Amino acid sequence: MDLPDALYSAYALTSNDLINYSAQGILLALDGYIDEYMPNFKKVLEEHPEVKAAVTAPDGHIYSLPFVKYDGLTGKIPENMFINKVWLDNLGLEAPKTIEDLETVLTAFKEKDVNGNGDPNDEIPMTFKFLGSQRDLGGLFGMFGYADNLYSGQHHFVVDDGKVIFVPATEGYHNACRYLYDHFFSKGLIDLEGFTMDKATYNAQNQGEVANIGVFHAWNIFDLGQVHMDEYQPLAPMLGPDGTTSWGYVSSSGIEALGLVITHACQNPEYLLMWADQMFDYEIAMQMEYGMVGLNLVDNGDGTYSYAATPEGMTYDEFLFGNTYPDSCLALFDDFYATMLPFPDSAKAKDKINNELYLPVATTIYYPTLLFSEEDNDRISLIGTDIISYAESKRASWLAYGGVDEEWDEYIKRLNDMGLEEYTKIYQDTYDVAFAQ
Numbered sequence: 001m002d003l004p005d006a007l008y009s010a011y012a013l014t015s016n017d018l019i020n021y022s023a024q025g026i027l028l029a030l031d032g033y034i035d036e037y038m039p040n041f042k043k044v045l046e047e048h049p050e051v052k053a054a055v056t057a058p059d060g061h062i063y064s065l066p067f068v069k070y071d072g073l074t075g076k077i078p079e080n081m082f083i084n085k086v087w088l089d090n091l092g093l094e095a096p097k098t099i100e101d102l103e104t105v106l107t108a109f110k111e112k113d114v115n116g117n118g119d120p121n122d123e124i125p126m127t128f129k130f131l132g133s134q135r136d137l138g139g140l141f142g143m144f145g146y147a148d149n150l151y152s153g154q155h156h157f158v159v160d161d162g163k164v165i166f167v168p169a170t171e172g173y174h175n176a177c178r179y180l181y182d183h184f185f186s187k188g189l190i191d192l193e194g195f196t197m198d199k200a201t202y203n204a205q206n207q208g209e210v211a212n213i214g215v216f217h218a219w220n221i222f223d224l225g226q227v228h229m230d231e232y233q234p235l236a237p238m239l240g241p242d243g244t245t246s247w248g249y250v251s252s253s254g255i256e257a258l259g260l261v262i263t264h265a266c267q268n269p270e271y272l273l274m275w276a277d278q279m280f281d282y283e284i285a286m287q288m289e290y291g292m293v294g295l296n297l298v299d300n301g302d303g304t305y306s307y308a309a310t311p312e313g314m315t316y317d318e319f320l321f322g323n324t325y326p327d328s329c330l331a332l333f334d335d336f337y338a339t340m341l342p343f344p345d346s347a348k349a350k351d352k353i354n355n356e357l358y359l360p361v362a363t364t365i366y367y368p369t370l371l372f373s374e375e376d377n378d379r380i381s382l383i384g385t386d387i388i389s390y391a392e393s394k395r396a397s398w399l400a401y402g403g404v405d406e407e408w409d410e411y412i413k414r415l416n417d418m419g420l421e422e423y424t425k426i427y428q429d430t431y432d433v434a435f436a437q
């Protein structure tokens, strides 16, 4: 087989490819070279155990150099909520601070002609897109226990003090399904279309002459607020019925395991790795990701840099991507953004919202992105697929039509019969191995 020396770019291979090709002996284990030839990358592994965990294959070897970008809290807290401030003002109401307030506010949104167009029935109090990562209601489940994880594989696992937990089998989840039906769905306060809308339809809402959405769930305000953006403000997580709350935190956000892999065809891997190691130096990594100093970036002369103005007639992306090699193997951590180059404007707003409103309650730690063995991947697709599909179909049914109390015991029994214990153990064991190193 004719093999290239290396494959380069964060998305050239999938995690499964990495495991399969390393098992077949195609990829070179890099760990033997790191001490001698890669001082910058060695330092990254020593200082960031989460990066080491993400790039170490289940056989204990490192086959790839990662792409790491910690652009603040933008990716670590991906789910945000936004509420129509003009509607609140029209009603003389404050942004809701508890789930009871939320019911009061959404009820007023539903009953009154709050957008003032003469039609009391065109207001949608809250919209969502079922299981649509940042667009789902998974964050609201945190008012009852854990927020529900739809990230890093949509497997619904979170980690609490080292213990891996399948959220849809917890009592908090049970309570959330009951409460959200009794107080919201059964009263028409959350849009039932959310169960069937695709992403394009979801994002195309709210573009009429007047705004018609009260609260939406999204990555950022532009997703649904673009036409009426000035009317919306971010909404902080609310306290649940017992006075507590929690929001989801993606601990491994910003780490892609696959930036560069080397094959056995490579004659002198040490030279290639010495070259790649330069990209784990901030001065080089910065220019790979944000463009060249003197062109895209301005050297302030004191160790800090700023963004050069985008030339007339170009978009920022055209200016940037003409002069960068983004998603390379590199690493930019928090201290880089704190001391050398601030976040780009696009990341600043979301980072600020997350810092002020979400981080204080972001206590549900979503299961990180990890590499699974070939055998575990087979078991996950065999038992996990059925478990997820059953759990998600029951969730839809309970939220839309109720009945969770009557069906819960049977549901838990059936999840156990389907292999929930083994499914959870695979994630627990893989987590334990990754973080014991």
Ligand SMILES: [Ca+2]
Binding pocket: 112, 113, 114, 115, 116, 117, 118, 119, 120, 121, 122, 123
């Ligand atoms: Ca109206």
